[in-house]
Amino acid sequence: MKKSITIIITFLFFTFSFAQNNFGNPEVDPIHIQKTYTDWSAYQSKNIMLSRDFVALDPNSKEISKESFLNLLANRNYIPIRLKSEDSTYYYKLFLIQQNSDTSIKATINQIGFDAHKNFEMEGTQFPKFSFKDLNGNLVSNESMKGKIIVIKCWYIHCTPCIKEFPQVNKLADEYKDRKDILFISLAEDAREKLKVFLAKRPLAYSVIPNMKVYMNESLQLNSFPTHFILNKEGIIAKVLPNFESLEVALEKESKL
Known part of the structure; x- marks a missing residue:
C-alpha cells in the first residue's frame, strides 16, 4: 500500500511539474x-x-x-x-x-x-539628445518627436546588410503610414550629396539625416550595423534591435501599448 501511494505521489509530482512548463x-x-x-x-x-x-x-x-x-x-x-x-x-x-x-x-x-x-x-534609458536636419531640411530633434513612437535605423551606404533590408523596412513604414503617432527616421554616416545620389537609385521610406558618424560612434556607441531603435512616447529607448525581423515584432508590440 505504501509503495502504491509513493508511485501515485511521484506521478502527480512529475505531472504537475510538466504542467508548469510550456x-x-x-x-x-x-x-x-x-x-x-x-x-x-x-x-x-x-x-x-x-x-x-x-x-x-x-x-x-x-x-x-x-x-x-x-x-x-x-x-x-x-x-x-x-x-x-x-x-x-x-x-x-x-x-x-x-x-x-x-x-x-x-x-x-x-x-x-x-x-x-x-x-x-x-533599453529603458533616455535616448541621447540631438537636433539635426534631414535631407529635406526638416528639423528633427527630441523636442519635435515628443509624444510619438520613433523608429530609428542606423546605417551607412557601404553596409550590405543595411541595404539588403531596405525593401522590408520600406514595407514596414508603409504599413504604419496612417499612424500619425509613429515616425520613421534614419541616421546615416554618409555626407548629404552622396546620400542623395545613392537614395535616388535605392529609395528609403524614412526621413534621412546625413553626417551622423560621430553621433552614432560617440553618443550611441554603436559598433554594428544596421542597428534599430524604438523609442516610446516619452523618448525612452524601448528596444535596440540588430535586424528587420526583430524590429517588426517589437514595433507591433509597442504600437499596441
Missing part, C-alpha cells in the same frame, strides 16, 4: 548543430533573436534573467538553443559548447552575446 525538447540537436560553423550560423540567424522577449533558461532548465543569460553568452562557454513550446512564447536554453566544436562558433556567440547585452542595457 516548453519541451530542443528544436535541434544541441551537439549536432555544432558540427560545423555553417550549420550553427544558419540556425542562429533564423532562430535566435536575442533582442526579442524570451524566457531564459540555464543548462539545468532553471529560469534566469535575460541579463544573466546574455552575460553568460558573452563570457562563458555556452550555445543558445530554442526549445519547442506549446504557446507563442520563445524559450531559449543554454547548452555547453563541445570541446571539438569549431572555435569560430564560441567566438561568434561571445560577440553576439556581448552586443545583445550592451543593447539590453540601453
Whole structure:
C-alpha cells in the first residue's frame, strides 16, 4: 500500500511539474548543430533573436534573467538553443559548447552575446539628445518627436546588410503610414550629396539625416550595423534591435501599448 501511494505521489509530482512548463525538447540537436560553423550560423540567424522577449533558461532548465543569460553568452562557454513550446512564447536554453566544436562558433556567440547585452542595457534609458536636419531640411530633434513612437535605423551606404533590408523596412513604414503617432527616421554616416545620389537609385521610406558618424560612434556607441531603435512616447529607448525581423515584432508590440 505504501509503495502504491509513493508511485501515485511521484506521478502527480512529475505531472504537475510538466504542467508548469510550456516548453519541451530542443528544436535541434544541441551537439549536432555544432558540427560545423555553417550549420550553427544558419540556425542562429533564423532562430535566435536575442533582442526579442524570451524566457531564459540555464543548462539545468532553471529560469534566469535575460541579463544573466546574455552575460553568460558573452563570457562563458555556452550555445543558445530554442526549445519547442506549446504557446507563442520563445524559450531559449543554454547548452555547453563541445570541446571539438569549431572555435569560430564560441567566438561568434561571445560577440553576439556581448552586443545583445550592451543593447539590453540601453533599453529603458533616455535616448541621447540631438537636433539635426534631414535631407529635406526638416528639423528633427527630441523636442519635435515628443509624444510619438520613433523608429530609428542606423546605417551607412557601404553596409550590405543595411541595404539588403531596405525593401522590408520600406514595407514596414508603409504599413504604419496612417499612424500619425509613429515616425520613421534614419541616421546615416554618409555626407548629404552622396546620400542623395545613392537614395535616388535605392529609395528609403524614412526621413534621412546625413553626417551622423560621430553621433552614432560617440553618443550611441554603436559598433554594428544596421542597428534599430524604438523609442516610446516619452523618448525612452524601448528596444535596440540588430535586424528587420526583430524590429517588426517589437514595433507591433509597442504600437499596441
